[in-house]
Each structure stands twice: as structure tokens, then as C-alpha cells.
Amino acid sequence: MTKDDFKKTIDSINPDAHMTSRLKAKISADNVPLKRNRQVFIGITAVCLTAAIVFCVGFSALQPKDDSLVKSTVPIGTILQNKQINSFVMVASAAKGENTQTQITYKTLELDKEYPCEIYLSVKDISGLTEDEKTKLIQEISNNAFNKHCTDKNFKKGHSQVCTTDRIILSQCGLNEFKFNPDNTKNIKTVNVKNTSKYGQIVFTSGMPDFDVPPHGNDITVDGEDFDVEKSGFYWDHTEEAEKAFDENINTPFSTFNDTITFIVEYTDGSEAIGVIDLIFNDSGNATAICKNYDYVS
């Protein structure tokens, strides 16, 4: 097949005749803000959130009555509705089984307690394979990476990727997303998330189309005005260092990638909510989150 054949084939993809009219109607002066305000990410619904958020982090925006730490055992639904809770709460919802949407359970994180985090790493040695075998395997893993771990075919949220070197294929998939649920988002000045391991990085998922490239790295800060409590979040991703580590030694234990993530929400009044979790990988490459600390500094 020639390049022209390829182009001709792609050219056969065309929108229906009414798409222009529909878009024009949507993108009219009545609907498009002329200033660069926040824009709603289309297609993400509450269903998505309930279907697949597997790990959430919640902060209260209100100051505690005293400076002592308050540990809450209130489930997320209550946190979102009750603005009188003066605490920083980490909440995990575990998605298990084939009916995720109906079997989600919410668990309040407690210090030092382990929670499944739905991050999966796996690595395969491809050094002995032919080019065709490598290509086929990469394609197979790309297609199946998510399904391998997620038996729920109705998932709406998550990410997966397959990275290769000449010697290994490293795949990562997961439904993890760290989300904040402050009571009053207007009072957020910044949200800062950092991690300690060179093998991991934090990626900001804005849920809004303002970022061409999502902020990512070991220490990222997002302005409060760019943070949408319902749509924004963060997820853990491995770095090229992880790929290099496996490339050099395929038997590198997954525990090498253990990480510590610190979340800091700074409010406009100068107060801060701080949470720390340890991310621990088991021998199979599955991660567990352990809440190590939470604090509110007025």
C-alpha cells in the first residue's frame, strides 16, 4: 500500500453532514465565554466518577477548632455534603469484581492501614525475540494491558501505557486517581503534589482543556483557579528511570519503585492541609497505598 492509498483511506473518514451546524450551534456567542474562563470538559460525568475513581483524597476547607489533628471516619459522600467537618480525610473507594458500578465501597483511610491502589506494573523480557515477535507482543500487550487487570468492561476512567526498550516491555495500567474534595474550592490558593522516587512522577489531569500538556513531574503545583474539584486530579506514573532500571536488570524488584507522595493544599487564608501516603508495590507489581500522615496547619 502506498502513502497515497493510506491518505485516501483516511480521507474516507468524514463527519456527517450536520456536524458543522451542530458545532456552530454549540460554539455560539451564547455558549462560548469570550474570556479564558474555565471550560467544562465534555463527556466526563458523575457516572464516570462513581464508576472508577478508586482512590480519593479529601481535604476540608474549614479550619479545625483547635490545632490538634482530627481523624475522620466519615465516608466520602458525607464529606462532600457536610461542610462542618473540620478535618483532612483520605478516602478510598475500592473497585472490585465485574460490576464495579454497583459494588464500589468507600472506605475512610486510617493511618498506617493498607489500601489497594489499582496501579499495576508488569515487565516482560523481549531480548530473545525476533522483531516480528516483539511487534506482535507489544501490540498484544497494548490491547490487553487494561483488560488484564480490569475485569470490569464498563470502566470509564483510567490510563494505561506500554513502553519498550530493546530488551523489555514495561506496561502500566491503573484506575488510580488522587482527588481532592475540599468543601470550598474558591478558597484554594494552590494545590501542590510531590513525590520522592525518581522512578515515579505525578501527572495532573485537569479535566479542562486549558492545558495543552498536563503538568507532570516530581513536584507540581496547580493554581486554585485551574483546579476543578469534580474533574481535576492527579495520578502516579512511572518515569523513564523505571524503564532504564528494568532494561538494565529485568529482575529489579518492584519494591524499588516504592514512593512517597505528599499533597499540600494551600488556602487563601494561609492555612494548609497536608497529606502523605506511601505507595508500596508488591512482588507482582500491584500497588498499595498507606496513609502515613495528615495535618492541618492554620
Add this chain to the structure above:
Amino acid sequence: MSKRDLENEFESRYNDYGNMLYKIAFLYLGNASDAEDVLQDVFTKYLCGKYKFKNPGHEKAWFIRVTQNKCLDCLKKSGRKNICIDDVRMSCVCENNDFEYDIISKVIALPEKYKSAIILFYYNDYTVEEISKTLKISKAAVKKRLQRGRDILRLELEDYAL
């Protein structure tokens, strides 16, 4: 900007890039509905911003890059979707053309990073250097991705090798 000006501006830009961007979005997302949503986001972003482009090429590159990023954002947000073959067939005009259907469905199934390079090179006629700048990766990485993408397509489409 008045409503009329806004609509005129949209029509003008849509006539220039709409069809091309739709094809790109469709190849990323595999269905017409999501592709249309992405286009809405892209043109909304354009109309909301005050972008100064050096030349038409710069403007075109901006539209392509933003469309790709929106598609990736959409995929990340919604998870790696299993694209139903029948949906692909129904969404294309190639309903009765197995050749086109095979090609398009295999391109859609490509891993994202190979897909970007393949689309830019084979459909948008970008050079390796231009792809390198657009995707912000090295030229060597572009070549590797093109090679790997070609390998996958070649394997999948043995009857009509790329």
C-alpha cells in the same frame, strides 16, 4: 466579538481545518461522538483565546497539536476504551469497503505514541523534524516510533503492506 463574528470566525477556521481535525480525532478515539466533542473543545479553545500565529503553517500545527492533546486527555480521562469494530464500521463512510475498514481499524488500534507519529507522517505529510517539534521528542524517537508503527501495521495488514 459579536455572535455573528464568532460564527463567521468558526466557519472560516472550520472550513480550513475541520475535516482534517475530525479525521485525526476519529483515528484517536474511534467513534464519531467523541471526535465531535473534541472538535468542539478545540474550536472553543481557539475562539476563547487570543492566539497570534506566525503563519498558516503555525496555525495548522497548533490545531493539530491541540486536537491530539484533547484526544489524549479524553482517553486518559475515560480510560483506554475497547473500540467496537461495528462502531468503527458504522462511523465510517467505508461501510462496504473492507480495505478501508481494515486500514482504519488497525490505525485506531495502534498504541497512542505510534499512532501520533504515523498520522502526522502519512496523513499530514509532516517531516521527521516537524513531528519531533510537534510531539516534543527527539528525531531518533520519531524514527523509532514510525518504524515500530509501520511494523505493527505491516504485521496486522499483511495483505496490503504499508
